[in-house]
Amino acid sequence: MKKDLQKRASRVSLLVATPPAVLMLIFFFAPIVVIAIFSFQTGENFVIGEPWTTGNYDSALTLGVNRTMAWNSIVTGFLTAGVTVGLGLPIAHWLRFSAGRWATPVLSLVVASMFAGYLVRIYAWRTILGRNGVLNSALESANVIDEPLEFLIFNRTSVIIAELHLALPFAIVILYAAMRPIRPDLLEAADDLGAGPIVQWTKVVLPLMAAPMASAWMFVFIISSSDFVTPQFLGGPRGQLLGTQINRYFREAGAYGKGGALAIVMILFYALLYVGIQLILRKLKLNRVEWG
Amino acid sequence: MEQQRPNRLTGFITLCALVFLFAPLVVVVLFSFHSTNALTPPFEGFSLRWYDEVLSDRTIREALLTSLKIASLTSLATLLCGTAAAYGITRTQARVRGLYASLFVIPIAMPALILGVALRSFYVDRGISLSTTTVVIAHTVFVIPLFYVVAQTALGRIEVAQLEAAADLGAPPWYRFRRVILPEVLPVLLAGAAMAFVISFDEFIVTFFVIGNDSTLPMVIFSRLRRVIDPSINAISSLLLFLNLTIWLIALLYSLRVQRRRRLDQLAQKEDVL
Numbered sequence A: 001m002k003k004d005l006q007k008r009a010s011r012v013s014l015l016v017a018t019p020p021a022v023l024m025l026i027f028f029f030a031p032i033v034v035i036a037i038f039s040f041q042t043g044e045n046f047v048i049g050e051p052w053t054t055g056n057y058d059s060a061l062t063l064g065v066n067r068t069m070a071w072n073s074i075v076t077g078f079l080t081a082g083v084t085v086g087l088g089l090p091i092a093h094w095l096r097f098s099a100g101r102w103a104t105p106v107l108s109l110v111v112a113s114m115f116a117g118y119l120v121r122i123y124a125w126r127t128i129l130g131r132n133g134v135l136n137s138a139l140e141s142a143n144v145i146d147e148p149l150e151f152l153i154f155n156r157t158s159v160i161i162a163e164l165h166l167a168l169p170f171a172i173v174i175l176y177a178a179m180r181p182i183r184p185d186l187l188e189a190a191d192d193l194g195a196g197p198i199v200q201w202t203k204v205v206l207p208l209m210a211a212p213m214a215s216a217w218m219f220v221f222i223i224s225s226s227d228f229v230t231p232q233f234l235g236g237p238r239g240q241l242l243g244t245q246i247n248r249y250f251r252e253a254g255a256y257g258k259g260g261a262l263a264i265v266m267i268l269f270y271a272l273l274y275v276g277i278q279l280i281l282r283k284l285k286l287n288r289v290e291w292g
Numbered sequence B: 001m002e003q004q005r006p007n008r009l010t011g012f013i014t015l016c017a018l019v020f021l022f023a024p025l026v027v028v029v030l031f032s033f034h035s036t037n038a039l040t041p042p043f044e045g046f047s048l049r050w051y052d053e054v055l056s057d058r059t060i061r062e063a064l065l066t067s068l069k070i071a072s073l074t075s076l077a078t079l080l081c082g083t084a085a086a087y088g089i090t091r092t093q094a095r096v097r098g099l100y101a102s103l104f105v106i107p108i109a110m111p112a113l114i115l116g117v118a119l120r121s122f123y124v125d126r127g128i129s130l131s132t133t134t135v136v137i138a139h140t141v142f143v144i145p146l147f148y149v150v151a152q153t154a155l156g157r158i159e160v161a162q163l164e165a166a167a168d169l170g171a172p173p174w175y176r177f178r179r180v181i182l183p184e185v186l187p188v189l190l191a192g193a194a195m196a197f198v199i200s201f202d203e204f205i206v207t208f209f210v211i212g213n214d215s216t217l218p219m220v221i222f223s224r225l226r227r228v229i230d231p232s233i234n235a236i237s238s239l240l241l242f243l244n245l246t247i248w249l250i251a252l253l254y255s256l257r258v259q260r261r262r263r264l265d266q267l268a269q270k271e272d273v274l
Helices: A003-037 A055-062 A064-098 A100-113 A118-129 A134-139 A156-179 A184-192 A197-225 A229-234 A242-253 A256-283 B007-030 B049-056 B058-091 B097-109 B112-126 B132-156 B160-168 B173-203 B205-210 B216-228 B230-274
Strands: none
Touching: A003 A256, A003 B058, A003 B112, A003 B173, A003 B230, A055 A064, A055 A256, A064 A100, A064 A156, A064 A197, A064 A242, A100 A156, A100 B007, A100 B230, A118 A134, A118 A229, A118 B007, A118 B216, A118 B230, A156 A197, A156 A229, A156 B007, A184 A197, A184 B216, A197 A256, A197 B097, A229 A242, A229 B132, A229 B216, A242 B112, A242 B205, A256 B112, A256 B205, B007 B173, B007 B230, B049 B058, B058 B097, B058 B132, B058 B173, B058 B216, B058 B230, B097 B132, B112 B132, B112 B230, B132 B205, B160 B173, B160 B230, B173 B230, B216 B230
16 A cells, blocks of 8 residues: 555656656757757858768867867866865865854855856956056055056956856855865864874865865856856956857858868866766776765 | 964965955946947946837837746745755655655755756657746756755754743644644745845746746846847946845844844843742
């Protein structure tokens, strides 16, 4: 009797989850399949069709401009994700172990900063770093410089600064959530055993935080390396990323085949990177570290 | 009370990060009140003229309405579909459970750019003309995975014993959902819906690829960013910031109230027992 009931409940539940699952299949997964198909077809100017070809992948992987921008994306993503996690970790540590009653207000401020719009941030950095921006005019009025500094904007660094600004609150929240279960006793025990701050970080905190750090790193890498709007306003000719090129293919040239191939290459790269990171974590036995 | 471990270095890093996060926003809000059209110091005088200009601009008002409409529909669709998905998947024991769950978890890792170009290709391929509807669908599939994770965590905390007791007493599934599960998770679900609203309201990249002739507020900001440079953008930005923060505050206050009421209920129950 009871088993029957459970079986029925299980079936009803599956039925309830089916419409949203179909929605995701049609409007999320089918579209990915469509670009995968487009990536093997020929076409320009918003028309796509047969003959079938692998030429799009040739151009995706060998065209100079694609390679430059792919390299830019990887470097920008690596640096942004590294700096973001590198800053987020000590901040999460402070919030967890040192902040006391300041933890809630500071965390609320961090969360509140997420509410600044995506375009608003880009705009804010443009007014700060621009040729006639806040930084240059402040330095000029303080007589530190005579001419505006040109290297502040329109390069890789200005893109990374804006991406860091976008990603840091997310990284802090992810890392803080992961640090919450670590009890202060653990660090006290390390104190008692005579471990200094460096040993505590390398032997206690980092092993426990390796897996969440990897997730946060991957998350930041994906959002920063796939961005095309920030580079458009802050990147200048040398700071453009692969997204710029994908956008150009899809919206301006209407070359769905070439754009599709680049998009698929991008997805595969992220998937490989993810698998690679998981393998490294497993090899180092850091994928599942238990705390007492 | 847990012992605190004062740490000057990490405290200093946190302070610097807060300055880094807020300084740009302060600059934007400050110069939205500027009386001239300069965006940088010196600050020459206080004025509301840019707010006046922005609020009386027809394109902006229309875009604001479109954005509100899209965000409301997205939030509603996410609430319904996301709840159904999270509820169904946590309760079922079917073998396809893992497969179902992956439909909602994998998309979290997909960048907005990829979803945007993929959906655009899909719409083109199927001959679906781009409109606000295509945007709502796009935003919904973009936000559901996040909503799913939040809702699933909350639903997973419900004790099975409670549900079994209700079932033993003859409560049908819908009744169990409404009277046992819903009261428990409603605050989380509504917070998720608020999150969906805020994300949709601010979403640019996906929208950029799947919108037709209409314009959302981020689309207007984008085209202004390319054409004009004056504090009107600061004014729009500040308005958006205030709106988002208001929604967030309402959600926060609501969840605090629910938590307090629940604590009081538990207290009252204990007294009843005594």
